[in-house]
Amino acid sequence: MPGKDVFVTFPELQIDKPAAAARIVVAMSGGVDSSVAAMIAARSGAEVIGVTLQLYDHGEAAKRSGACCAGQDIYDAAQVCEKLGIAHYVLDYESRFREGVIERFADDYARGRTPVPCSLCNQGVKFTDLHAFARELQADALVTGHYVRRVVRNGKAELHKGRDPARDQSYFLYGTTPEQLDLLRFPIGELPKAEVRRQAAEGGLIVAAKPDSQDICFVPDGDYAGLVKRMRPETEAPGEIVDLGGKVVGSHRGIVHFTVGQRRGLEIGGSPEPLYVVRIEPDERRLVVGPKQALAVSEATVGAWNWLGEEQTEVEVKVRSLSRPVPARLEGGVIRFHQPEYGVAPGQAAVAYEGDRLLGGGWIEHTRSAIDAVATAA
Structure with missing residues (x-):
């Protein structure tokens, strides 16, 4: 000692x-x-x-x-x-x-x-x-x-x-x-x-070979949908699946089984290209689907922002833990990606970096489709 x-x-x-x-x-x-x-x-x-x-x-x-x-x-x-x-x-x-x-x-x-x-x-x-x-x-x-x-x-x-x-x-x-x-x-x-x-x-620690913990550690069997259904039973109510134009193209067995960007489980036939969940409308129990390009996001509104470093405008942003940071501009709680970004959804965290340094982050509240941004500009 x-x-x-x-x-x-x-x-x-x-x-x-x-x-x-x-x-x-x-x-x-x-x-x-x-x-x-x-x-x-x-x-x-x-x-x-x-x-x-x-x-x-x-x-x-x-x-x-x-x-x-x-x-x-x-x-x-x-x-x-x-x-x-x-x-x-x-x-x-x-x-x-x-x-x-x-x-x-x-x-x-x-x-x-x-x-x-x-x-x-x-x-x-x-x-x-x-x-x-x-x-x-x-x-x-x-x-x-x-x-x-x-x-x-x-x-x-x-x-x-x-x-x-x-x-x-x-x-x-x-x-x-x-x-x-x-x-x-x-x-x-x-x-x-x-x-x-x-x-x-x-060091002789008994946990040396212990498996890593899971991301969602509190879900007993990895069935997060089962947990949510027990706590919020309304999420397993069936509903419509519509395309970007509002046309009904199928039905689903509960929004609890889907997140934005998901393709698995949609079971929609007759489409010439793969369809993905583009938006979830819980009040209507509706899934909006579209082609992969419809998932591209030009900007995101972020709430409850926390600055750990100095406030900056030009940053690199991660919207998922395993994604790479991408260049973006941050102004007034809005992140504008330099290039359309995929995998951006409300509820996720947007985290800003300067190289290896973490600057801050917040919760994504809303996103704007890159397709809508192009149409508005035109």
Whole structure:
């Protein structure tokens, strides 16, 4: 154990304080990523406190491999903390998670939107509430296992993409505030997944080979439509499928089974080209379909925008976690893409970057078809 005059020198932790005087809170989901983050924090010699949020307990979901923040995962987090010799606490946030994430998820589907529950979770219980908890404990840092990097430039903390592009999670963290980033640390952001697992195995952690959690962790069997139907039964009411001109071309078995851009499950015959869901009109229980080019979007209106970096007009924007950023102009809450962009739908997050640096983001409220924009200009 370092002496009281020894500073925490682990560059991943960015704490300029004697090790014996530093206190670190680690958010532990029970997976390998947060466990290795906790191991790095523990090896610094600081006082480390592991915290796991119990977010849901849906029967078999609590036992299911690949979930997070429930049953087996809480047990795994406790075992890792025991191995590391650090304290471990479990906080019951199930009601907050249900109201802020699960209910919102179901509402978005009922409104014909494409939800991003991971962003909701990070903006709510995982960052907002954990940040408050860490402050109450007078912690010097709140450590998580996200694949992102905290870079300090000119005395100001910035949020950057994870070094491994295949694992980067910055898209889901656009709602992070400057105050939260001052406390947050991401010790595995420079590492590829294989190295994280190697370090876990080398450290004797029981989660070294544990499967990764799923994107929608609170869905017991991966059947999100089943969950939404139970919570919002009106979403399984059948309705019409119409083309862009309003002509009825088929019927569907409930809007819950569809999102914008989807082709599978439409079962429309007689069309000379593949048709996709272009728009969902939940009040009329109607799907509007069209050819692929009808999915091209020229601009999107974004609400609840959060700037983490300086406000900018010319940016690069991602509208899906796995898409590449594309050039766009951002003015007055409207994103105008330099070239028509596909895969843009209400309910998704639009996240702005400057190179690897995350500038901010918000929720897509409305989109404008590139075809409509051309017709208006003509």
